[in-house]
Amino acid sequence: MKIAKTISAARAFVRDARRPIVLVPTMGALHQGHSALIRRARRIAGEKGSVVVSIFVNPAQFGPKEDFSSYPRPIEADESVCREAGADLVFRPEAAAMYAADASAFVDESRLSMGLCGASRPGHFRGVCTVVAKLFLIVQPDAAVFGAKDWQQLAIIRRMVRDLDFPVKIIVHPTVREADGLAISSRNAYLTPDERAAAPGLYAALRGAATRNTPAAIVREAERRIACIPGARLDYVRLVDSAALEPVRRLDHGTTLAAAIFLGRTRLIDNLQIPARS
Amino acid sequence: MKIAKTISAARAFVRDARRPIVLVPTMGALHQGHSALIRRARRIAGEKGSVVVSIFVNPAQFGPKEDFSSYPRPIEADESVCREAGADLVFRPEAAAMYAADASAFVDESRLSMGLCGASRPGHFRGVCTVVAKLFLIVQPDAAVFGAKDWQQLAIIRRMVRDLDFPVKIIVHPTVREADGLAISSRNAYLTPDERAAAPGLYAALRGAATRNTPAAIVREAERRIACIPGARLDYVRLVDSAALEPVRRLDHGTTLAAAIFLGRTRLIDNLQIPARS
Numbered sequence: 001m002k003i004a005k006t007i008s009a010a011r012a013f014v015r016d017a018r019r020p021i022v023l024v025p026t027m028g029a030l031h032q033g034h035s036a037l038i039r040r041a042r043r044i045a046g047e048k049g050s051v052v053v054s055i056f057v058n059p060a061q062f063g064p065k066e067d068f069s070s071y072p073r074p075i076e077a078d079e080s081v082c083r084e085a086g087a088d089l090v091f092r093p094e095a096a097a098m099y100a101a102d103a104s105a106f107v108d109e110s111r112l113s114m115g116l117c118g119a120s121r122p123g124h125f126r127g128v129c130t131v132v133a134k135l136f137l138i139v140q141p142d143a144a145v146f147g148a149k150d151w152q153q154l155a156i157i158r159r160m161v162r163d164l165d166f167p168v169k170i171i172v173h174p175t176v177r178e179a180d181g182l183a184i185s186s187r188n189a190y191l192t193p194d195e196r197a198a199a200p201g202l203y204a205a206l207r208g209a210a211t212r213n214t215p216a217a218i219v220r221e222a223e224r225r226i227a228c229i230p231g232a233r234l235d236y237v238r239l240v241d242s243a244a245l246e247p248v249r250r251l252d253h254g255t256t257l258a259a260a261i262f263l264g265r266t267r268l269i270d271n272l273q274i275p276a277r278s
Numbered sequence: 279m280k281i282a283k284t285i286s287a288a289r290a291f292v293r294d295a296r297r298p299i300v301l302v303p304t305m306g307a308l309h310q311g312h313s314a315l316i317r318r319a320r321r322i323a324g325e326k327g328s329v330v331v332s333i334f335v336n337p338a339q340f341g342p343k344e345d346f347s348s349y350p351r352p353i354e355a356d357e358s359v360c361r362e363a364g365a366d367l368v369f370r371p372e373a374a375a376m377y378a379a380d381a382s383a384f385v386d387e388s389r390l391s392m393g394l395c396g397a398s399r400p401g402h403f404r405g406v407c408t409v410v411a412k413l414f415l416i417v418q419p420d421a422a423v424f425g426a427k428d429w430q431q432l433a434i435i436r437r438m439v440r441d442l443d444f445p446v447k448i449i450v451h452p453t454v455r456e457a458d459g460l461a462i463s464s465r466n467a468y469l470t471p472d473e474r475a476a477a478p479g480l481y482a483a484l485r486g487a488a489t490r491n492t493p494a495a496i497v498r499e500a501e502r503r504i505a506c507i508p509g510a511r512l513d514y515v516r517l518v519d520s521a522a523l524e525p526v527r528r529l530d531h532g533t534t535l536a537a538a539i540f541l542g543r544t545r546l547i548d549n550l551q552i553p554a555r556s
Contacts (some may be wrong), residue, residue: 007443101523104389105407105434105441113384129383130442137443154384159330163383164408165285165415 001083003090007098010052010091010138017050017088023141023168025132028055028092029072029186030081033176036037037145038085040173044143053138054084055092059104060099062225068244072186091139098134107164108134109156112245116152119271120235129160130154136166143169146178149183151256151271155245175270177203183270194231195263201229206257206272215248218257218274226261235260235267240275251277279361281368285376288330288369288416292447295328301446303410306333306370307350307457307464309358311454315423316363316427318451322421330417331360335368339405340375351463369417376412385411385442387434390523394430394536399511406431416447425454427461429534429549430499431522448546453548455481461548472509473541481505482551484535493517493526496552497534504539513538513545520551529555 006012022041026034034053041051055078062068075092082090106126111116136144146154158170169250175183180200182188191199198258205225212218222237237259241248248255251274257270282288292299300319304312319329321454333356340346353370360368384404390396391403402449414422425434436448454459458478460466469477483503490496501516519526526533529552536549 011445101439102389103384105387105438105443106387107383107411107442109383111380132384134443137445138446160383163378164385165412166420167289167415247479 001087001090003092003163004095005081005092005097007138009092009130010089010093013052013089014138014140016266017052020045020049020142021139022047022049022051022123023135023139023144023169024051024053024087025031025135025144025146026055027057027071027219028078029074029189030055030078031176031184031186033147033149033184035081035085036176037147037173038082040143040171042086042145046276050088051086052089052091052141052179053087054135054139055082055090056098056131056135058098058127058131059095060130061124062124063121066121067187068157070243072189075079085109098131100181106130107160109159112156112159113244116125116236116238116240117150120260123142123155126154129156131161132157133164133166141168143171144189145171145173147174148271148273149175149185150269151242151258155174155243158243169232181207183268185268190264193198195266198230198232199263200231200263202226202259202268202270203272206259206270209274210255210257210274213251214253215255220256222259226259229261229263230265231260235262239274279357279363279365279368281357283370283372283418284549287373291330291367292416292418292523294468296326297322298327298420299417300329300423300543301413301417302329302331302365303413303422303424304333305335305349305464306356307352307456307467308333308356309462309464310363310461311427313359313363314367315425315451316360316439317360318449319421319423320364320449322449326358329364330367330369330419331365332413333360333368333385334376334409334413335373336409337373338408339402340398344399345465345468346496350467352490355454363542369413371494376409378445384408385438387437390430390434391436392516393523394429394518395428395538396439398538403431403434410435411438411442411444413442419446421449423451425448425452426450426549426551427453427463428547430523430535433521434520461546462552465546465547466551467543467546468544473544476508476510477541477546479510480504480537480546480548481550484506484537484548488535488550488552491532492528492538493529500535500537504537507539508540509541511540513540517552
């Protein structure tokens, strides 16, 4: 496994790499969820193709009061995860290599990014779109693998790929969960023992609510169940169209039940795909 | 010379095309200026490489009161110009093929696009950045050739390429002029005979002003000379840093004297590169 710390080193790898090139973009602090994404990328690339994992804590997607500086950066452990999961290249640039001091061009999205997490994280998805566009243009992947946990991010990246004609296939991998149902997340490390004990209540609330028969009843039931999680504060629960992320009035096509809560100072997100009902 | 009217047809050409691929993005209504860009692209591509000309009147870069619907679209004449200048492919998609009805992802620039033409054309450079990004992602060129006449557009595209890591070399070709100095432009066709007779005064004003010795004196002299052009209304004159497009206080590095005027209802732009003075 090779390591590239600069854009030019990554480009040099890509120039000689065998295709398909499959990219797994991450912010590091890699866990079993990422590991599953990298193994998935390895299967897609096959023995002959190339798997690239990017590790970059992207300052542009953190708000001024968010956890950019405290975000974990266990780089040696991360490289081990990548190696064991079958990566061929880890691209881990410094922020100064990714953004010029006077950087002023960016990619953004104006509809899907407005609601859900976008409502409480202004500028977040501009940061996400811009860095993913840059990674796609540096690594030139044939496919890229994203986890389903941040469904809004996934939907926005699919939209960006469609609208800007990126020649990249977006692969979605199911959320990897702890035995008790909690979606694995780098930010779970922030939870106190009490918060950790309460955290599986989020996914349980979504699953419990999804059995209801109307969109309004599903959202109401999720809110009711989240209100019963000790120490939880609701950010949002929404039932949306899985692609356009717009509120739905019917359950006759696939929908996404998405929620965000605060447990103490830690923000957790999760979602559930609800199949179409006749 | 081949014609591609869809994105997938363009991608099929690109898949089999020999590199380097050199792109000349245009809105059609091709004149001697475009012809010079295509011949330049041909020289860069060499006999073995591929020259792609895109012809697309991009709705996203026209304001609601601008000339999108009346913009000339002489497609047969345009294809002849491309053929004679040595193009291998003309990519001329319909607007519906380029923009989904619910398109919401875009590329924009937040500094260089604020002044000069951007001040009176809100949204224009977002439209330009987005369509050029799409063309780069569809055609995957090694290089792209732009005219120097729209210097602000050129500087913004260079900035976009730098900030988003497009693997595309931007080539600038000098403005092609009529014998009387008027920069050749598709919009010159809108001028009445009297306006056409007055129009060379814009470039003459820039050249006359550039002999002055301070930034303030250069701008003042250009304004004075433009005020003497019959029927002309000044939009702006600015002396700016050629890359960052910020106002300059000194002439010790290369600067750009840029101006826009209205002659009747037609908006004309031009610029002059002023070499560094000690």
